[in-house]
Amino acid sequence: MRLRTTRAGCLLALALLLVGCQSPTAQRTDSAAVGHPVDGDRLVIPIISTPSLDFLTCTDAWCLLVAHFVTDSLVDEGENLETVPRIASSWEFSEQDRVLTFHLREGVRWHDGAPFTSRDVLFTYRRTIDPASGARADQFQDVQEVAAPDDFTVKVRFRQPTVLALDMWKVPLLPEHLSEGVREAPNSPSHPIGTGPFRFVRSERGREIVLEANPDYFLGRPYLDGMIFRVIPAPATQFQALLTGETDWSSIPAAEWPKQSSRPEFRKQFQIFEYPALFLHYIGWNERGPLFSDARVRQAMTLALDRQGFVNKVFHGAGIAAAGTFHPGHFGFDPAVRPLPYDPEKAAKLLDEAGWRLTLPQGVRRRGNRVFRFTLLIFQGDPMQQQIASLLADSLGRLGVQMEIKVLDFPALLERMHRHDFEAVLSGWALSSNPDPTALLHSDPVLGPSNYVGYSNTEMDRLLLDGRHATDPGKRREIYRRLQELQSRDQPYTFLFFPVVRVALDGRFRDVRASPVASPLKPYPGPLRWYVPTQLQKRTGPS
Amino acid sequence: MLSAVPTLLGITLVTFLLLEILPGREMALARAGEGNLPSREMLDRLRQTYHLDDPVSTRYFHWLIRLCRWDLGESLLDQRPVNETLRVTAARTLALNLLALSLALAIAVPLGTRWAASAGSRRDRLGSVLMYLLYAFPGFAAALILQNLFAVRWGMLPLQGVTSLPSSAPLFSRGLDLAAHLVLPVVCLAYGSLAYLARFTRANVLEGLHSHYVDAARARGIGEGDLVWRHAFRNALVPMVTLLGALVPALLGGSILIETIFSWPGMGRLYFESLQNRDYPVVLALTVVSALLTLAGSLLADFFYCIADPRVEMEGGFHDQLS
Numbered sequence: 001m002r003l004r005t006t007r008a009g010c011l012l013a014l015a016l017l018l019v020g021c022q023s024p025t026a027q028r029t030d031s032a033a034v035g036h037p038v039d040g041d042r043l044v045i046p047i048i049s050t051p052s053l054d055f056l057t058c059t060d061a062w063c064l065l066v067a068h069f070v071t072d073s074l075v076d077e078g079e080n081l082e083t084v085p086r087i088a089s090s091w092e093f094s095e096q097d098r099v100l101t102f103h104l105r106e107g108v109r110w111h112d113g114a115p116f117t118s119r120d121v122l123f124t125y126r127r128t129i130d131p132a133s134g135a136r137a138d139q140f141q142d143v144q145e146v147a148a149p150d151d152f153t154v155k156v157r158f159r160q161p162t163v164l165a166l167d168m169w170k171v172p173l174l175p176e177h178l179s180e181g182v183r184e185a186p187n188s189p190s191h192p193i194g195t196g197p198f199r200f201v202r203s204e205r206g207r208e209i210v211l212e213a214n215p216d217y218f219l220g221r222p223y224l225d226g227m228i229f230r231v232i233p234a235p236a237t238q239f240q241a242l243l244t245g246e247t248d249w250s251s252i253p254a255a256e257w258p259k260q261s262s263r264p265e266f267r268k269q270f271q272i273f274e275y276p277a278l279f280l281h282y283i284g285w286n287e288r289g290p291l292f293s294d295a296r297v298r299q300a301m302t303l304a305l306d307r308q309g310f311v312n313k314v315f316h317g318a319g320i321a322a323a324g325t326f327h328p329g330h331f332g333f334d335p336a337v338r339p340l341p342y343d344p345e346k347a348a349k350l351l352d353e354a355g356w357r358l359t360l361p362q363g364v365r366r367r368g369n370r371v372f373r374f375t376l377l378i379f380q381g382d383p384m385q386q387q388i389a390s391l392l393a394d395s396l397g398r399l400g401v402q403m404e405i406k407v408l409d410f411p412a413l414l415e416r417m418h419r420h421d422f423e424a425v426l427s428g429w430a431l432s433s434n435p436d437p438t439a440l441l442h443s444d445p446v447l448g449p450s451n452y453v454g455y456s457n458t459e460m461d462r463l464l465l466d467g468r469h470a471t472d473p474g475k476r477r478e479i480y481r482r483l484q485e486l487q488s489r490d491q492p493y494t495f496l497f498f499p500v501v502r503v504a505l506d507g508r509f510r511d512v513r514a515s516p517v518a519s520p521l522k523p524y525p526g527p528l529r530w531y532v533p534t535q536l537q538k539r540t541g542p543s
Numbered sequence: 544m545l546s547a548v549p550t551l552l553g554i555t556l557v558t559f560l561l562l563e564i565l566p567g568r569e570m571a572l573a574r575a576g577e578g579n580l581p582s583r584e585m586l587d588r589l590r591q592t593y594h595l596d597d598p599v600s601t602r603y604f605h606w607l608i609r610l611c612r613w614d615l616g617e618s619l620l621d622q623r624p625v626n627e628t629l630r631v632t633a634a635r636t637l638a639l640n641l642l643a644l645s646l647a648l649a650i651a652v653p654l655g656t657r658w659a660a661s662a663g664s665r666r667d668r669l670g671s672v673l674m675y676l677l678y679a680f681p682g683f684a685a686a687l688i689l690q691n692l693f694a695v696r697w698g699m700l701p702l703q704g705v706t707s708l709p710s711s712a713p714l715f716s717r718g719l720d721l722a723a724h725l726v727l728p729v730v731c732l733a734y735g736s737l738a739y740l741a742r743f744t745r746a747n748v749l750e751g752l753h754s755h756y757v758d759a760a761r762a763r764g765i766g767e768g769d770l771v772w773r774h775a776f777r778n779a780l781v782p783m784v785t786l787l788g789a790l791v792p793a794l795l796g797g798s799i800l801i802e803t804i805f806s807w808p809g810m811g812r813l814y815f816e817s818l819q820n821r822d823y824p825v826v827l828a829l830t831v832v833s834a835l836l837t838l839a840g841s842l843l844a845d846f847f848y849c850i851a852d853p854r855v856e857m858e859g860g861f862h863d864q865l866s
Contacts, residue, residue, distance in 0.1 A: 234806070417580060
């Protein structure tokens, strides 16, 4: 297990958790008096819309969450981002970390009764790397070969040792026996079959996805009878539905936080979790264009924006300004690399140096005949994006830089990004628990498929690959320290902030453990251990 | 009747072409997300899978042939037959809108007529002001206030959704449950059209009351009540029927705002989400359905003219009205 969060990172996150809210641990102690875990009750979670349930291609958070419960992966993430066994009961590295051998649990069955074997792992791998499947395969780049010497062993050979060796096997596994014809197969996205702790029962577009406990799960049946993902498109309604008891879970809108967090009844009725999410908002500058190829200009853009002030004012402090792609909970996070401060004077100086001089009488910046003017693309439907964009336009306006805002819907925005047809774009990344940012920063299109800003620096490329293949934690930490310094110096993106997410869960659920960087739904086994004491059970009977 | 066919074809063609120039289709197909843009190779494969490299005319033609057999294809999002999704969603929207419209009519028509009868009085003026105020106050704001009062604060009605009971519950309690879920959205939907319909009724009845035939009837000694209801109101029905004809497609149109606030999975949300996900088969199917309904609505209005006003004849009329 090479991936481990730093102690400092954990402590920081834990401190945030303790400062911000009543510790969920305290509530668990109360619950111990109520009794032992019992079966029963259902968990209702609101979702914005029904996701596609094609586990092979899913990338959005809700599809992945359903996959997390309906099917298994070889390994998974525990409460502190550590890699924990899931359907693989153990693993070992050999041949100087070039070969990884997984030992699978025996006697595991798919929900339709067919036995699970190493052939299913092989099948999942082959489907994923087949371009025709439409799945994202870049996590398997370093894999040379996957073999199944027997039904319960999987051997992975790597081209070179990689720190992603285990992370890549967190993908949901697919059943080989239901694979014929793929799209027409019984295991279609409309009725996924897995080996997981919950079985898929039904889904209705725009309404709900219903799962029930799998009595034959290899860790034993989950205590909860089922899970219901209910579609509630309006975020404000989601929170109110928690208050009325129609759901058991909701994120707490920033505007509601000051009011609710001081209400004792609210704290008594709900368990509150607060964590800096593995998500990073950023502004991408098209470095293939004439405006932003100069690092000084990008630095000036970052210096011109009061990120922490914005977080404090608009989100009531629910965010941590970012210095780079490294989250405080990540391995190798270096607190010495500080986020660039809000310093409009320095920004002006840097723009002057880059040749963009303020010209009167209009007070605009020019270099030769060219006026410093660009368009920022944002996507529709997120009020926060509008707010950040307005703040940026305002700050830049005072520096003599003209910025226009253009709103696009999400697929249209992605297409512009894909074609490099933009000047600046405001968006965000869901980060993984592994800090490796190669996909976002490497100049090679295969290694850096998401580096659509066209950032290119040979030193960065080298550090990224060195970090990916440094299996020695000390060496890797040193590489990541330099990598973070370089990110700060180059400002390939303007890294905005990691949002602090606050969620509330109905108080009747017991044995709910917080994760320092993720919702309590995420760690494994997590919700498999949740239970509701008999006298508090609310949703009983068939679903 | 036949002139409806080119109209329908025109609508589908324009929709098909508009969707064609809408950017982002491949991105939606590849389920691309923030920070994970698809590779060129993957996009090429997707274009192949969905025959996107064929000329537009070929694809339109294929789609049209399948449409003739009412084969609407499968959703790109959940791989289910569009027909199935459409049926369930349409039923839900129709239930909501029919109830809302009936409620609005049941209040607006008697109210508007009575105001017309007492035109110029203080009651009439007060009513007018009230109706304008209602009309000016947006429905979604009313929805949020009602939700907060009836669901969150007093806990009398469910906040959102279609049902809260499992399908195994007894039929009667499930019916009650559904009715309780309908109350708030129906009220919010009805309230928007209420003011409009009341004003509309008042204006038309008033026009009737000022006409010569009413004067003549009054001269014959017919009572005020009969004058209003049997004479003026009866004549006001003709413009009302026209209006209702125009409302038929709206019955299935669905209000995105109300459906979003109350998590009512109806046609409005389906259309909106399908467009956002570039779920073309669903978008096209919804367009065809609403075009068909618009045509059916004007047909229906013609039919009801004959009942409201016996002087209108059916023969040949249909054709002319439609074109």
